[in-house]
Amino acid sequence: MWKQNRVTKRLNIRYPVIQAGMAGGATPPELVAAVSEAGGLGTLGAGYLSPEGIRGAVREIRSRTSKPFAVNLLVTEAVKPSPKEVRRSQELLDPYREELGLKRQEPANFAESFEEQIQVLMEERVPVFSFTFDIPEERWLKRFREMGTTLIGTATTVREAQLLEKAGVDLVVAQGAEAGGHRGTFAGPSDRAMVGTLALVPQVADQVKVPVIAAGGVMDGRGLAAALALGAEGVQLGTAFLTCEESGAHPVHQEKILSGTEESTVVTRAFSGKPARGIRNRLIQDLSSRERTLPPYPVQNALTRDIRKAAALNRDPELMSLWAGQGLRLSRRGTAEDLIRKVVGEAEEVLRRLTRDTSRYF
Numbered sequence: 001m002w003k004q005n006r007v008t009k010r011l012n013i014r015y016p017v018i019q020a021g022m023a024g025g026a027t028p029p030e031l032v033a034a035v036s037e038a039g040g041l042g043t044l045g046a047g048y049l050s051p052e053g054i055r056g057a058v059r060e061i062r063s064r065t066s067k068p069f070a071v072n073l074l075v076t077e078a079v080k081p082s083p084k085e086v087r088r089s090q091e092l093l094d095p096y097r098e099e100l101g102l103k104r105q106e107p108a109n110f111a112e113s114f115e116e117q118i119q120v121l122m123e124e125r126v127p128v129f130s131f132t133f134d135i136p137e138e139r140w141l142k143r144f145r146e147m148g149t150t151l152i153g154t155a156t157t158v159r160e161a162q163l164l165e166k167a168g169v170d171l172v173v174a175q176g177a178e179a180g181g182h183r184g185t186f187a188g189p190s191d192r193a194m195v196g197t198l199a200l201v202p203q204v205a206d207q208v209k210v211p212v213i214a215a216g217g218v219m220d221g222r223g224l225a226a227a228l229a230l231g232a233e234g235v236q237l238g239t240a241f242l243t244c245e246e247s248g249a250h251p252v253h254q255e256k257i258l259s260g261t262e263e264s265t266v267v268t269r270a271f272s273g274k275p276a277r278g279i280r281n282r283l284i285q286d287l288s289s290r291e292r293t294l295p296p297y298p299v300q301n302a303l304t305r306d307i308r309k310a311a312a313l314n315r316d317p318e319l320m321s322l323w324a325g326q327g328l329r330l331s332r333r334g335t336a337e338d339l340i341r342k343v344v345g346e347a348e349e350v351l352r353r354l355t356r357d358t359s360r361y362f
C-alpha cells in the first residue's frame, strides 16, 4: 500500500499516477473512468470538445466511476489571422487535399470558445481542472478555488512553474522535452524551453513550494521511481496510455507507437502551428522547411483538420498527426488497470532494490 504524499492527498487518489488529458479523442470516458477506478487520476482531454460534448463526456465518466477525475483544457484566445497567412498555408495544404479528394473550405471557427468550455467545467463541478498553453484569467481561477476545484497547470521551465504558483495553482506538471503532444510553453520562446525531464523536474521542485508532477518519457515503474528521486510527487503519462484497450487513439496511431523507437519522433509546427512532438511522417517532412511561414495555433490546426480527418479514415499514417513521446520502445498493450498496476509494481521493485542493495553503490 502506497503512503500518501501531497499529490495523492490533494487529488484523493491511491497512486501518484495521472493519465494525461489528450485532446482529439484519445481519452474517452471509458479510459478516464478505468484509470480513476484503478487508483490513478483519469483525465478527459477536452481541448477540442464543444461545451455540450464536454458536458456529455463528464456525465458519462460520472456514470462509470465515483472516483475523482480531471478535465483538461487548452488555454486558447480567439485569434484573427491575416488572410494572407491563411492563404499561404492553404496553398501548401491543397496538394494533400487533391490527393485525398477534398475541396478546400475555410473553417467556420478556429477553436472552440475557451470561455464556454470553462463554463461547463464549473456548471458540472469537475473535481480537478488541468490546463496547458497558458494560465487562465484570474477571475476563472478564483471561481474554481471558491468551488474547491483542484487546479493543475503545465510548465516547461522554472519560470513558468513560478508563474503558475503565483497564480495559485495547487499542483504543477513539469513537462520535459521528451513529452508527446503539444509543448505547454507559454512564457518565452519554445525552442529555449526544450528541457529534458531529468533536468527540468529537480530544478522546478527546488524553486516552487507546490507539489510537482513529472511528465515526458515516463512509461513504466522505472520512470515513476526516477521521478520520485528527482523530487516529483507524481507522474503524468500520455503516450503509455494511448495503447491501452480503452484508449480512443486511432489503431494506426497505436500501431505506430508500438513499433516506434526513441528516434521516431520530432517536434513540429506543421499540423497545428504550435510545437508538438509526434512520429515523423510525410506531411511533417514536406512542410519542415516552411514551418516558419505557417500561421500560429489554433489557425494551422483548424486548416489541417480536414486533411487529418480524411487521412484517418483512409488509415494513412503519413498525413495524420501521430503525437507521441520519446519512450516508444517502452509502450505496451493491456488495459488501463494493467498499466497502472504494472507501473506501480515496477516502481515498488526498483525502490526496494535500490534501498536493499545500497552496498552496490557506496
Ligand SMILES: Cc1cc2nc3c(=O)[nH]c(=O)nc-3n(C[C@H](O)[C@H](O)[C@H](O)COP(=O)(O)O)c2cc1C
Residues within 6 Å of the ligand: 020, 021, 022, 023, 026, 045, 046, 047, 072, 073, 074, 131, 132, 154, 175, 178, 179, 180, 181, 182, 215, 216, 217, 218, 236, 237, 238, 239, 240, 323, 324, 325, 326, 327
Ligand atoms: C496524443 C497526445 C495528446 C496530448 N494532448 C494534450 C492535451 O490536450 N492537454 C495537455 O495538457 N497535454 C496534452 N498532451 C501532453 C501530455 O499532457 C503529457 O505532457 C505528455 O504526454 C507526457 O509525455 P509522454 O507522452 O512521454 O508520457 C498530449 C500528449 C499526447 C501524446
